[in-house]
Every structure is written in structure tokens, then in C-alpha cells.
Amino acid sequence: MSGPVVVGVDGSVTGERALDWATDEARRRKRTLRVLHAYGWPLPDLPVSPDRYRAPRPGMSDGELARDVAERHAARARRAAPELTVETVVSGDLPGPALVTASLDASVVVVGSRGLGSVTELLLGSVSSHVVAHARVPVVVVRRPADPHAPVLVGVDGKPASDRAVGWAFEQAASRRVPLIAVHAWQAPVSRRHGDMLPLVHDPAMLAKEEARVLTEALTGGREEYPDVVVRACLRHERPAKALLAESTRAGLLVVGAHGRSEWRGLLLGSVSRHVLHHAGVPVAVVHERR
Numbered sequence: 001m002s003g004p005v006v007v008g009v010d011g012s013v014t015g016e017r018a019l020d021w022a023t024d025e026a027r028r029r030k031r032t033l034r035v036l037h038a039y040g041w042p043l044p045d046l047p048v049s050p051d052r053y054r055a056p057r058p059g060m061s062d063g064e065l066a067r068d069v070a071e072r073h074a075a076r077a078r079r080a081a082p083e084l085t086v087e088t089v090v091s092g093d094l095p096g097p098a099l100v101t102a103s104l105d106a107s108v109v110v111v112g113s114r115g116l117g118s119v120t121e122l123l124l125g126s127v128s129s130h131v132v133a134h135a136r137v138p139v140v141v142v143r144r145p146a147d148p149h150a151p152v153l154v155g156v157d158g159k160p161a162s163d164r165a166v167g168w169a170f171e172q173a174a175s176r177r178v179p180l181i182a183v184h185a186w187q188a189p190v191s192r193r194h195g196d197m198l199p200l201v202h203d204p205a206m207l208a209k210e211e212a213r214v215l216t217e218a219l220t221g222g223r224e225e226y227p228d229v230v231v232r233a234c235l236r237h238e239r240p241a242k243a244l245l246a247e248s249t250r251a252g253l254l255v256v257g258a259h260g261r262s263e264w265r266g267l268l269l270g271s272v273s274r275h276v277l278h279h280a281g282v283p284v285a286v287v288h289e290r291r
């Protein structure tokens with residue numbers, strides 16, 4: 001996909017980190033950078049922390065303020081990457097829906113893990129939660145900046161959603177010229193849905209062999225398409241979220257699929273994706289199945 005890199009900014013420091021990540025992505029992948037600020041507000045009196053943004057002069061309309069927020073961020077991106085084409089979009093919609101609409105022709109959407117909201121105990125803000133659940137393209141959630149030269153880490157579970165994640169992770173590793181670490185974590189057989197019959201006895205060595213096959217197969221296509229990417233395949237007998245978080249401390253980006261093996265359709269996001277989005281320090285990319 002050759003669409004623009006879309007980034008949502010709100011004047012917060014975390015939003016600025018999202019902008020910096022998006023700027024680097026657009027430069028590396030030779031895409032247009034589209035900086036979006038939406039000023040629709042669900043609850044007029046919701047308190048926001050003062051954080052970074054200051055209105056340049058008193059008495060500006062909401063639309064003028066919004067344009068100023070977008071333009072200031074665009075200027076920062078142009079300073080960092082003068083060769084980049086940078087566009088701004090100002091929307092009167094709510095930020096979540098505005099970003100989802102903007103995702104329709106985007107190659108990727110980037111947001112911060114938090115914004116200006118004052119509910120400081122939230123690990124993931126409402127806008128980022130909305131975008132992660134509803135966007136049609138990969139969504140990158142940035143909490144803190146990360147080393148762009150560190151390996152890309154991808155979680156593999158052998159289902160279609162994780163295949164897409166693996167493909168996208170290969171692209172990222174290739175464009176950064178860094179290794180790809182693919183982690184497949186498994187546990188003793190667990191019930192995946194109501195009524196599942198579990199074996200009373202199982203042979204751990206045989207299970208490990210089967211899980212190793214899942215990992216190898218998930219990587220075959222990417223290895224063929226990106227022969228220059230150095231791949232490290234890691235099998236972990238551990239909780240997936242725990243294994244990914246442990247490995248992520250050495251990574252520059254963590255890539256996961258939106259759904260896991262669990263077929264609980266009511267959930268828009270799998271539990272592993274949700275967990276790492278809340279707890280990983282490095283940027284997390286959630287890659288959806290094609291819809």
C-alpha cells in the first residue's frame with residue numbers, strides 16, 4: 001500500500017512522539033505524511049492537562065486553534081525531514097472517528113498511547129483505543145521513543161491475523177535494515193472455547209515439535225520475499241504476552257495481529273494485543289486482517 005502515513009496529534013508530548021515516529025516512517029518508506037488534528041469534543045467540560053499546547057493569541061475560534069495545532073506539528077516534521085511532503089488535515093469530528101476515516105486510504109495510522117486527557121491512570125487513551133479497534137490498516141501506538149536500529153519483534157500464533165502481522169514486520173525490518181525476531185509462545189493445551197475437550201495426558205516434546213512447525217511455517221513466505229532480513233525464531237513455553245514484553249525491551253518495534261487464536265468474536269482485539277498495548281514501552285503495531 002502506498003497511501004500516506006497518517007498521524008493524530010493533540011498537542012500532548014506523547015502525540016509529538018507519535019509525530020516523530022510517523023515522520024521517520026514516511027521518510028524511510030517514501031510516503032506523504034498527513035498530520036491530523038480533530039477538534040470535536042464529546043464532553044465540553046472534560047478536563048485536560050495543560051501539557052504542551054498554548055494558544056498563540058486569545059480569542060481564536062476552535063477551527064483556528066485546531067489549524068494552529070496541526071500546522072505547528074507539520075512544521076516540526078518538516079524541520080526533521082525537509083524532503084518530506086507534509087499535509088495537514090483539520091476535522092470537526094471526534095478524533096477517533098476522524099482518524100478511522102483518514103485510515104481508509106492510509107498505509108498506516110500512528111497515535112500516541114496517551115494524550116491530553118487527565119485520567120492519568122489510563123494506560124491507553126480513548127482515542128488510541130478507538131483507532132486500534134476500528135482502523136482498517138496497521139495502527140502504531142507510540143508510548144516512548146525507541147531505538148530505530150534495534151530489531152523488529154513480531155508475535156506469531158499461526159493464525160491469519162498473525163500472518164499479516166508477520167508480513168508487515170518483515171517489511172519494517174527490511175526498510176530499517178535490522179533483524180527480525182519472531183516469537184511464538186505456547187502453553188500446555190488450554191480450552192479455546194466452551195465445550196473443548198482437552199487430552200488428559202499430553203506429550204510435551206511432541207507439542208513443542210508441533211509448535212516449532214507453526215513458527216517455521218509462519219516465517220516461510222517472509223523469508224522468501226525478504227532474503228536479506230536476518231530472522232531469529234524463538235519458541236517460548238510461556239504466556240504469550242509475557243514472552244513478548246520480556247523480548248520487547250531489546251526491540252525497536254513490537255508487531256502483533258489484532259486477533260489471536262481465541263475465537264471470541266465479541267472482542268475486537270485479542271487479549272495479547274490488548275496486554276502489550278497497555279504495557280510495552282516500545283511502539284506497538286497492531287496489524288488487522290484484511291477486511
Ligand SMILES: Nc1ncnc2c1ncn2[C@@H]1O[C@H](COP(=O)(O)OP(=O)(O)O)[C@@H](O)[C@H]1O
Binds near residue numbers: 110114124125
Ligand atoms: N484531537 C485529536 N486529534 C487527533 N489525534 C488525537 C486527538 N486526541 C488524541 N489524538 C491521538 O490519540 C493519542 C492518544 O490520545 P487519547 O486517546 O485522547 O488519550 P488521553 O485519554 O490520554 O487524552 C494522542 O497521542 C494522539 O496521537
Ligand SMILES: [Mg+2]
Binds near residue numbers: 115117125
Ligand atoms: Mg485525549
